[in-house]
Amino acid sequence: MKNDRTKYPEITPQAILVGFTIGLLMTASFSYAALLLGFSTNGSPVAAVLGWGIMRTIFKRGTIVENNIVQTIASGINTATSGVIFTLPILLIRGVDFNIWWIVAATVAGAILGVGFIIPIRKQMLDIERLRFPSGTAVASILRSPAEGIKKSRLLIYGALISASVFFFTQFPKMGLPEILSDSIDFGALLNFPAYINNVWAISLLSLGIGFISGRNGLFVLAGGILAYWFITPFVISLGWIPENITGAGMTTFIHAQMTRPIGIGMLIGGSLMSIIFTLPALKATIKSFNIKSLNNVSSDELPIKTLYIVTIAAFILFFFAAWFTSSVSFVTALIVSLVGTIWLMFAGIIISQATGMTDWTPISGMSLLAVAILMMFLPSDQIVTAVLIGAAVAVAIAESADMMQDLKTGYLVGSIPAKQQTVQLIVAGIGPIVSIAVMMLIWNSGAIDAVTGAKLPGFGPGTDVQAPQAVALGATIDSIIQGNVPGDKFLAGGIIGALLSFSGIPGLGVIMGIAMYLSIKHILPYGLGSILNLIVVWKKGKDWSEKWGVPFAAGLIVGEALLIIMFAFLTVSGVLE
Amino acid sequence: MKIFSVFCIIIGTIGAAITASHIPPLWLEFGLFLIIISIGIYLNRKNASEKYLAKSNNVNPLIEFEILINDQIDQLTGFIKNEDVMNSLLDNYKIEHLYNQIDYLKVALINQLGMGKYIAIISPCARAERLLYRGYSSATDGYYEEAKQSLTQSLVFFKMTNEEINKIKEV
Numbered sequence: 001m002k003n004d005r006t007k008y009p010e011i012t013p014q015a016i017l018v019g020f021t022i023g024l025l026m027t028a029s030f031s032y033a034a035l036l037l038g039f040s041t042n043g044s045p046v047a048a049v050l051g052w053g054i055m056r057t058i059f060k061r062g063t064i065v066e067n068n069i070v071q072t073i074a075s076g077i078n079t080a081t082s083g084v085i086f087t088l089p090i091l092l093i094r095g096v097d098f099n100i101w102w103i104v105a106a107t108v109a110g111a112i113l114g115v116g117f118i119i120p121i122r123k124q125m126l127d128i129e130r131l132r133f134p135s136g137t138a139v140a141s142i143l144r145s146p147a148e149g150i151k152k153s154r155l156l157i158y159g160a161l162i163s164a165s166v167f168f169f170t171q172f173p174k175m176g177l178p179e180i181l182s183d184s185i186d187f188g189a190l191l192n193f194p195a196y197i198n199n200v201w202a203i204s205l206l207s208l209g210i211g212f213i214s215g216r217n218g219l220f221v222l223a224g225g226i227l228a229y230w231f232i233t234p235f236v237i238s239l240g241w242i243p244e245n246i247t248g249a250g251m252t253t254f255i256h257a258q259m260t261r262p263i264g265i266g267m268l269i270g271g272s273l274m275s276i277i278f279t280l281p282a283l284k285a286t287i288k289s290f291n292i293k294s295l296n297n298v299s300s301d302e303l304p305i306k307t308l309y310i311v312t313i314a315a316f317i318l319f320f321f322a323a324w325f326t327s328s329v330s331f332v333t334a335l336i337v338s339l340v341g342t343i344w345l346m347f348a349g350i351i352i353s354q355a356t357g358m359t360d361w362t363p364i365s366g367m368s369l370l371a372v373a374i375l376m377m378f379l380p381s382d383q384i385v386t387a388v389l390i391g392a393a394v395a396v397a398i399a400e401s402a403d404m405m406q407d408l409k410t411g412y413l414v415g416s417i418p419a420k421q422q423t424v425q426l427i428v429a430g431i432g433p434i435v436s437i438a439v440m441m442l443i444w445n446s447g448a449i450d451a452v453t454g455a456k457l458p459g460f461g462p463g464t465d466v467q468a469p470q471a472v473a474l475g476a477t478i479d480s481i482i483q484g485n486v487p488g489d490k491f492l493a494g495g496i497i498g499a500l501l502s503f504s505g506i507p508g509l510g511v512i513m514g515i516a517m518y519l520s521i522k523h524i525l526p527y528g529l530g531s532i533l534n535l536i537v538v539w540k541k542g543k544d545w546s547e548k549w550g551v552p553f554a555a556g557l558i559v560g561e562a563l564l565i566i567m568f569a570f571l572t573v574s575g576v577l578e
Numbered sequence: 579m580k581i582f583s584v585f586c587i588i589i590g591t592i593g594a595a596i597t598a599s600h601i602p603p604l605w606l607e608f609g610l611f612l613i614i615i616s617i618g619i620y621l622n623r624k625n626a627s628e629k630y631l632a633k634s635n636n637v638n639p640l641i642e643f644e645i646l647i648n649d650q651i652d653q654l655t656g657f658i659k660n661e662d663v664m665n666s667l668l669d670n671y672k673i674e675h676l677y678n679q680i681d682y683l684k685v686a687l688i689n690q691l692g693m694g695k696y697i698a699i700i701s702p703c704a705r706a707e708r709l710l711y712r713g714y715s716s717a718t719d720g721y722y723e724e725a726k727q728s729l730t731q732s733l734v735f736f737k738m739t740n741e742e743i744n745k746i747k748e749v
Contacts (some may be wrong), residue, residue: 413711
């Protein structure tokens with residue numbers, strides 16, 4: 001038995017240093033990976049494992065709550081990556097003039113607002129609604145397992161080893177080795193399905209693990225995916241509802257872009273709007289409870305609500321100046337745009353947090369596209385800098401909101417003090433956008449010199465090795481908006497379905513199915529399988545058994561693949577892999 | 579009834595999503611499918627409410643919740659009184675059980691009490707739960723003073739939850 005020690009360490013210099021270092025490394029590598037491949041990933045599970053290892057081996061310390069601070073800081077820095085890389089590169093690719101410092105200021109403001117805004121939402125989503133936040137639950141399991149006995153640790157390690165091995169084998173072609181395991185299996189082709197019935201399964205034990213922890217909600221995600229890809233797509237094609245000039249693979253792309261994706265986003269928004277209405281009493285009670293200073297000599301462990309007000313006003317002012325100085329819009333337009341941006345940010349923050357809490361998926365690109373679309377309605381068509389700038393700030397903010405909620409869920413389960421987590425994330429949140437923008441500019445300026453013309457070539461974008469796919473997609477959407485091709489009727493119809501399904505008695509049904517229709521089915525299928533496995537385990541062994549043994553193993557599956565994803569991103573950044 | 583209501587919701591959702599996919603959406607057909615979803619939801623909720631009423635003759639979620647909270651109070655009081663508090667906690671407390679049980683009762687409690695009263699009992703309970711987890715984490719890490727303090731505070735909030743339950747029962 002260990003000796004009694006008086007003060008339980010939570011925020012320590014070592015935890016800050018380790019969290020900061022891991023966060024910077026992850027942000028730099030993921031910024032490049034996101035430019036190259038168009039994806040980013042949740043860094044919390046990896047930060048929890050790396051943090052624990054570094055704290056124990058180098059500093060010979062590390063309590064559960066201290067390691068929670070490590071992962072909070074690391075993911076708080078890293079999470080801004082997608083918000084920056086999915087939006088801002090389009091300004092460089094299009095050759096638009098902009099002041100980089102206002103871009104930095106707006107995204108930093110967005111990051112801080114994203115964390116500040118979540119202050120009253122924490123109580124509502126964690127204490128009252130008790131949303132699952134699968135990654136947050138997995139990270140809590142990771143943080144607890146080393147100290148909770150050898151059996152749980154072994155399960156976590158076995159899960160990580162299996163998942164990492166599978167991912168490693170799928171990456172052989174990237175290492176110049178012959179393929180022995182593909183990263184996906186096309187069951188549709190094996191079963192001779194028509195090409196438009198997408199039945200491709202990603203070989204991803206990470207998705208399976210997240211699905212397992214999500215439990216029953218994963219079934220509704222699966223249902224949403226099946227609705228979009230196995231019902232709507234074949235029906236639309238067989239009924240000939242696609243313009244005649246679109247053929248072959250272009251048909252499924254068209255259906256996703258013009259039909260299932262906007263309907264899905266609409267359902268997500270409609271469902272969330274109803275959830276907000278249903279939970280207004282909870283939100284009201286939450287805000288009211290902040291006024292109670294202390295209860296039975298136990299002081300409040302939340303950040304005061306005035307933090308939210310201060311952060312909101314400060315961010316709004318920064319948005320306003322950023323909008324005003326980066327474009328030739330009038331004072332009034334800049335005021336309207338910054339107000340609309342701030343309001344949308346708050347609304348999108350709730351939607352994203354809810355979606356993440358129920359499914360673990362954070363539809364950042366969809367919400368950013370909507371932000372840009374809404375802002376473009378208030379701006380002249382040539383003012384894309386302002387729209388992209390505020391859109392980027394919104395994207396960074398909602399990513400921070402979702403990450404903060406995941407981290408607070410972890411904190412809930414390991415007994416961290418919310419105010420401490422919120423404070424460290426408020427302090428570090430602004431670092432992520434700065435690092436990510438720096439990496440973006442570095443890569444942009446690292447383009448080669450054209451041998452024929454002697455001109456400097458761009459470092460990323462179409463025609464280069466680094467395609468920046470998400471930003472290019474945003475550019476295409478902006479063009480559609482300018483040309484008036486926004487499928488507003490699909491958003492509306494989806495919104496009505498999502499709102500109606502919210503009355504079904506299944507919490508968040510519209511939100512969950514909407515997000516699934518918006519995503520690629522490749523990852524939904526293994527995710528759904530994980531959820532089915534969970535239901536079988538609960539049925540056979542009981543809920544407590546599933547939580548005690550199933551969740552650590554599933555957390556291991558998440559960590560193993562996530563660790564290798566980051567390792568491969570590092571190897572790609574350093575030029576070892578192509 | 580249950581199967582029919584679920585069937586209506588599924589068919590209605592598929593139909594509404596497909597008719598919405600047409601360019602422009604087939605609003606009339608879309609509206610018809612929305613009606614089918616609404617019928618399904620109405621029947622499903624009616625069925626759930628009847629099932630709940632039948633079940634509540636035997637089991638009362640508030641009473642189940644009260645038993646759970648009292649059990650926590652008894653366990654925590656025992657741990658705190660025990661000389662070897664922390665070993666007793668780590669060896670005997672089933673950390674997953676409380677979380678799962680509250681989750682299990684959540685919807686039934688909202689149905690029974692309404693959102694306002696549910697918030698009144700769940701707010702102190704959530705605080706107690708978090709403090710209990712803090713006690714468990716600090717005990718695991720060997721910080722026994724912190725653990726004892728957290729468990730004592732947790733006990734305060736569990737008792738407060740109990741008071742809220744009693745207030746509701748009195749009404």
